[in-house]
Amino acid sequence: KPLILQALGSGEFDYIESASEVFETEFFRFIKAKAILNKLAETYPSPRKKEEVPLWFYVASNLSMRLHGVHSFNAFPLVVRSGGLLNVLGPKEAQKVTHPDTGDVTIACEGFNQKNHYDREAPCDQDFLRKLAKDTEPDALMRWFSTDVAEVFKSQRAFDKEGIFIGDASYLFVPDNPNYEGSVKLLFDDNDHPVSEEAHKKMTDEQKTRCQWRRCYKMVSLLHTNRTMDFFFFVALKVLPGNAHESPVLYEQVRQFVETVGK
C-alpha cells in the first residue's frame, strides 16, 4: 500500500491513466463521428418503451467498462471519473472540476433528466445501466450482436480478404448462484474439462478429489482473424446451458452470418 501511494504521489499513475484516457477518447470520437454508435443504439433491442437516458449512452458506457476491464456496475462512477467516455459529451454536459482549496478533482454532470437528488458524478446512475441490461431479452441481445453488429463490422470493412473464421465453444464459469438463469452445474477435472459420469466412475480416488462441480454456461462463437493472426474479434456469439451441444448452434451462426454479411 505505501508503495502504491508513493507511486501515486510521484505521478507514475497519472501517466498510465491519461494515456488510456487519450486512447479511449479517440475511440469514442471515432465511433461517434462514423455514426457507428448511433447505428448500434438504433438497432439495440431496448426493453424500454420510453427513453429518458439515451441508448447510445448505454452502449457507450458498456464499451467503456469493457475497455477498463470492469464488469461490475457499481464501478461505473470510477470508470466515468477516469475515462475518456465523458469526452463524447460536450463540455456543457460534463466537466472536471478541481476544488480550489483541496485540489480534489470531481466530475459535474448535467444528466439526462432531473430525477437526481444529489449532485451527479456521472451522467446517469449506475443502476440505470444495471436495470437496462437486466431487462434486455437475452435472445434478442445475442441476435443483435450476430446481425446488426456484424453489419457494422462489414460497413467498416473490418473483414480480412481471406475470410478466415474460427468456430469455437468454451465453458463460461460463473459463481454458484442460481440467479444465473439457464446455467448448469457440471463436474470438471483440473484441466477445466467436463467429466462424464462413466469417466468419473473409472477414476481413482485421487483423481476424483481433483474434480469439482462448477456452474457454467457454454459459449459458442464465431471468430474472425487473418492469416498472421494480428487480431481476433467475435462476429457471432451465443450463450447456452453448459450441457448444450454446440454443433447445431455453430452451423446456424455460420448460416446467419453468410445471410447478413454475404460471402
Place this chain on the structure above:
DNA sequence: CTACCGTTATACTTGACTGG
C-alpha cells in the same frame, strides 16, 4: 517463514421503494 484459519472490512448483488 509459511501454511492455515477465523474475523473483519470491503466489494458486489439484489430487490424494493419513491417521486416524477
Place this chain on the structure above:
DNA sequence: CCAGTCAAGTATAACGGTAG
C-alpha cells in the same frame, strides 16, 4: 413506466494470530 435511491444480503479480499 422510468431512473434514482436505499437497505439488506452475499461473496470476496484483507488482516491478524498461531501452530508447525
